[in-house]
Amino acid sequence: MSFSFLRASARRTALAAAPRRVAQPSATVKSAFRRFSTPPPAPEAKAGGSSNALLYGAGGAVVLGAIGYWVFASDSGKEAATAAASGIQSGKAKLNITPTKDDYQKVYNKIAELVQDAGDYDDGSYGPVLLRLAWHSSGTYDKETKTGGSNYATMRFQPESLHGANAGLNIARDLMEKVKSEFSWISYGDLWTLAGVAAIQEMAGPKIPWRPGRIDGFAASATPDGRLPDATQGADHLRNIFYRMGFNDQEIVALSGAHALGRCHTDRSGFEGPWTFSPITLTNDYFKLLFDEKWVWKKWSGPKQLEDKKTRSLMMLPTDYVLIQDKSFKKFAKAYANDQDVFFKDFSAAVSRLFELGVPESQWATYEPWTMKTIDEQAEEKK
Numbered sequence: 001m002s003f004s005f006l007r008a009s010a011r012r013t014a015l016a017a018a019p020r021r022v023a024q025p026s027a028t029v030k031s032a033f034r035r036f037s038t039p040p041p042a043p044e045a046k047a048g049g050s051s052n053a054l055l056y057g058a059g060g061a062v063v064l065g066a067i068g069y070w071v072f073a074s075d076s077g078k079e080a081a082t083a084a085a086s087g088i089q090s091g092k093a094k095l096n097i098t099p100t101k102d103d104y105q106k107v108y109n110k111i112a113e114l115v116q117d118a119g120d121y122d123d124g125s126y127g128p129v130l131l132r133l134a135w136h137s138s139g140t141y142d143k144e145t146k147t148g149g150s151n152y153a154t155m156r157f158q159p160e161s162l163h164g165a166n167a168g169l170n171i172a173r174d175l176m177e178k179v180k181s182e183f184s185w186i187s188y189g190d191l192w193t194l195a196g197v198a199a200i201q202e203m204a205g206p207k208i209p210w211r212p213g214r215i216d217g218f219a220a221s222a223t224p225d226g227r228l229p230d231a232t233q234g235a236d237h238l239r240n241i242f243y244r245m246g247f248n249d250q251e252i253v254a255l256s257g258a259h260a261l262g263r264c265h266t267d268r269s270g271f272e273g274p275w276t277f278s279p280i281t282l283t284n285d286y287f288k289l290l291f292d293e294k295w296v297w298k299k300w301s302g303p304k305q306l307e308d309k310k311t312r313s314l315m316m317l318p319t320d321y322v323l324i325q326d327k328s329f330k331k332f333a334k335a336y337a338n339d340q341d342v343f344f345k346d347f348s349a350a351v352s353r354l355f356e357l358g359v360p361e362s363q364w365a366t367y368e369p370w371t372m373k374t375i376d377e378q379a380e381e382k383k
């Protein structure tokens with residue numbers, strides 16, 4: 001049984017009540033204006049990657065206008081007017097196409113190809129670092145102020161691109177530029193979250209329902225430092241951070257299960273090593289290992305982390321270990337250790353929601369999220 005059924009049904013109800021998104025003609029755009037108290041982007045704002053040129057180039061080519069203008073106004077209301085377009089909208093304007101699910105599947109396939117084509121990078125896959133990019137671009141959301149989240153892909157800009165928590169994600173952002181150059185119509189937020197979806201699905205994880213509609217924003221919407229979790233802290237901190245995004249204890253534990261994948265790098269976070277023996281395949285081993293192994297504090301000059309007493313080759317962060325110390329977290333961790341299907345179901349629901357944080361309902365290109373096909377499924381269909 002999934003712990004997320006209550007939330008899932010509540011969400012279905014909310015979605016059913018929400019209007020379907022239809023492309024708005026420019027005449028109706030004015031009524032859709034949304035005001036922000038942030039000042040307009042500073043002209044000297046730097047993008048983290050080559051995306052800068054795409055955003056500001058060609059005499060404001062991003063002011064594609066027809067649909068979906070978003071006004072960033074100062075308090076005085078003197079400055080205003082900058083615009084951005086979602087993939088759907090910019091696809092229409094740039095290429096005279098309306099991207100379909102098949103077009104997004106092509107983007108997915110390109111990402112999947114790059115995930116696997118990692119040579120001797122880490123454990124032979126870019127999947128984990130791409131998932132971390134998608135999560136860090138979404139996990140900045142604050143439900144009170146409705147700022148942050150995946151909508152504007154503000155990690156392209158300094159200082160957000162240089163926040164300590166984002167160290168190393170330039171690798172993932174640069175990799176995604178290869179996809180962006182081929183599919184220029186897709187917004188960065190859609191591209192990065194779709195990369196998270198492809199990473200999970202191609203690393204044997206569950207299907208992650210996903211839909212397009214995020215728009216490219218500006219540096220003025222970048223979030224302050226400190227919104228992402230600090231791995232050296234405990235249960236209170238985890239709750240503060242994830243409750244702020246709108247998640248509950250069960251979802252905190254489910255999302256943490258992503259640490260079955262990838263590894264820590266001393267030159268990025270200061271921590272070192274993988275959590276599991278199969279860091280490029282999603283399993284519930286992270287939870288199993290938390291319970292089954294004896295974890296001891298690693299004796300080294302780096303930040304406080306745990307290692308498994310038996311092999312000393314695996315690690316846990318203090319925020320991972322707290323999942324079996326805190327009573328409420330432990331209940332869910334145990335359920336996920338006992339049953340991978342339960343973990344996959346809850347992980348899928350939580351990640352899907354994570355990747356949608358900060359995106360207004362009216363922006364979605366489709367009412368029902370899509371399920372993208374894995375490379376293996378497509379090969380099977382061709383047989």
Ligand code: HEM
Pocket residue numbers: 128129131132135168229230231232238255256258259261262263264265266268269270271317319351
């Ligand atoms: C619960 C709070 C969390 C904390 C404190 C945390 C912290 C960290 C740290 C310190 C690293 C190592 C970064 C490096 O040195 O390269 C890391 C890696 C990673 N995290 Fe988290 N994380 C958290 C939640 C999440 C969530 C919710 C996800 C995804 C849903 C996630 C996905 C990943 C992945 C896939 C990696 C491996 C990246 C790689 O191999 O390059 N983490 N995390």
